Amino acid sequence: MAIKTFPLLLAVLAVLLVAHTVSSEEDIDRSGLLFIENPDTNPEIISPARALLDSPTSRRRVCTAAMCQRVCRALYYRFGRCNINRICVCSNF
DSSP, rough: HHHHHHHHHHHHHHHHHHHHHHHHHHHHHOOOEEEEEEEETSSSSEEEHHHHSOOOOOOOOOHHHHHHHHHHTTTSEEEEEEEETSOEEEEEE
């Protein structure tokens, strides 16, 4: 009896693993905008208000177009660009 239940148990575990993987991928919010400070050296997700109101000289920020695009693509956003405050802005539009 134990030999027959082992494949069934293995199949149930495989289904649960697939279901968990699919649900965790859907939990990522890919809509709207994401603001990332210093995507190259020390990435930190910041609030939209802080991203838009801070002056670019208040801190040393580094934002290159290539690095911003790579970070945004890794986070499942379509586009990545640096704004005037040298903050990486990820978006799907």
